[in-house]
Amino acid sequence: MAAPGQAIDAIAAMTASRQIWDWQSVYPAPAKLNLFLHVVGQRADGYHLLQTLFRFLDHGDRLHFAPRADGAIHLATPLPGVPPESDLTLRAARLLQAASACRQGVDISIDKRLPMGGGLGGGSSDAATVLLALNHLWKLDLPRRQLQEIGLQLGADVPFFIFGRNAFAEGVGEALQAVELPACGYLVLEPPLAVATAAIFGAPELKRDSLPIRAEQWHPGFGGNDLQTVVAARFPVVAEHLACLSAFAPARMSGSGACVFAEFESAEQAQAALRKIPAKLRGWVAAGLDEHPLRALASG
Numbered sequence: 001m002a003a004p005g006q007a008i009d010a011i012a013a014m015t016a017s018r019q020i021w022d023w024q025s026v027y028p029a030p031a032k033l034n035l036f037l038h039v040v041g042q043r044a045d046g047y048h049l050l051q052t053l054f055r056f057l058d059h060g061d062r063l064h065f066a067p068r069a070d071g072a073i074h075l076a077t078p079l080p081g082v083p084p085e086s087d088l089t090l091r092a093a094r095l096l097q098a099a100s101a102c103r104q105g106v107d108i109s110i111d112k113r114l115p116m117g118g119g120l121g122g123g124s125s126d127a128a129t130v131l132l133a134l135n136h137l138w139k140l141d142l143p144r145r146q147l148q149e150i151g152l153q154l155g156a157d158v159p160f161f162i163f164g165r166n167a168f169a170e171g172v173g174e175a176l177q178a179v180e181l182p183a184c185g186y187l188v189l190e191p192p193l194a195v196a197t198a199a200i201f202g203a204p205e206l207k208r209d210s211l212p213i214r215a216e217q218w219h220p221g222f223g224g225n226d227l228q229t230v231v232a233a234r235f236p237v238v239a240e241h242l243a244c245l246s247a248f249a250p251a252r253m254s255g256s257g258a259c260v261f262a263e264f265e266s267a268e269q270a271q272a273a274l275r276k277i278p279a280k281l282r283g284w285v286a287a288g289l290d291e292h293p294l295r296a297l298a299s300g
């Protein structure tokens with residue numbers, strides 16, 4: 001288990017409004033939680049229609065960018081098991097370069113802290129950070145809406161990260177309404193497995209007919225995660241982590257898993273619960289953020 005305090009990220013410290021973002025900066029890619037996630041239907045192309053409440057956390061990956069004069073886009077830190085050409089960061093930079101006819105290049109480095117296939121949106125957040133940061137560093141000034149459209153080509157969660165505010169989301173996650181959320185702390189546990197999102201959405205037993213709600217009907221604690229039933233049944237270790245966390249507060253899975261979380265009034269209360277979790281379980285505490293630390297890097 002991560003030592004209490006160690007895993008709390010310093011992303012919030014970078015949200016200071018006077019932060020000057022330049023080529024020397026470390027660019028945060030925060031995690032998200034799905035506070036609830038209902039599958040309310042399916043599109044003709046097979047993609048599932050969702051309703052979900054996205055919340056940013058002050059814990060995540062960190063990216064660094066170095067300019068290249070030759071116009072090439074290069075990933076200096078390939079991730080284990082992800083061929084660089086498939087990496088969402090590289091793909092995001094290439095799409096942005098093409099959309100803006102930009103001739104500048106970049107070396108991208110990722111300090112990967114979020115588990116892959118964890119339901120915390122790490123890859124999507126990395127991609128969004130690339131779009132926001134390079135929009136600024138390459139001086140492109142593309143409006144937020146256009147960055148969101150580019151992001152949607154990379155994954156359904158990417159537009160939310162570029163939108164930059166906690167949000168009630170519909171469609172496949174691209175129709176977003178900002179939501180104000182209270183300050184609170186979260187205890188997140190990382191079961192030791194990566195869940196393949198496609199396999200969970202493709203499960204015959206998945207409930208696909210949750211009743212849609214209007215955004216105003218959402219309230220803290222509302223609903224559940226329809227994907228959790230499938231994941232917990234297929235992967236008992238996820239069910240075990242949920243049971244362990246439930247001893248302290250209502251526990252839920254984020255996205256398509258495998259990570260599970262519980263909400264507390266403060267990060268201190270979440271830390272107190274973390275100290276009581278069996279040492280063999282990996283977990284950390286994060287505060288909920290009001291907005292993406294890089295939100296100001298796009299207009300609109």
Ligand SMILES: C[C@@](CO)(OP(=O)(O)O)[C@H](O)COP(=O)(O)OP(=O)(O)OC[C@H]1O[C@@H](n2ccc(N)nc2=O)[C@H](O)[C@@H]1O
Pocket residue numbers: 034037046047048049050052118119120121122124154155156157171172173197198199201254255256257
């Ligand atoms: C479940 C969520 C909830 O926020 O988060 P994660 O668990 O990934 O963090 C997202 O909807 C994940 O969206 P996204 O990140 O784009 O999923 P991808 O990995 O691209 O999707 C992999 C596959 O899952 C299926 N898929 C995905 C999203 C969706 N709304 N319906 C689907 O049926 C499709 O078969 C797709 O090809």
Ligand SMILES: Nc1ncnc2c1ncn2[C@@H]1O[C@H](COP(=O)(O)OP(=O)(O)O)[C@@H](O)[C@H]1O
Pocket residue numbers: 079081082086087088089114115116117118119120121122123124126127194195197255256257258
């Ligand atoms: N930069 C990246 N970071 C993480 N995963 C990436 C990245 N680029 C591509 N991927 C692929 O996306 C998959 C989903 O990763 P991730 O977004 O971390 O999980 P989730 O969608 O469950 O939140 C990974 O298993 C990996 O194959």
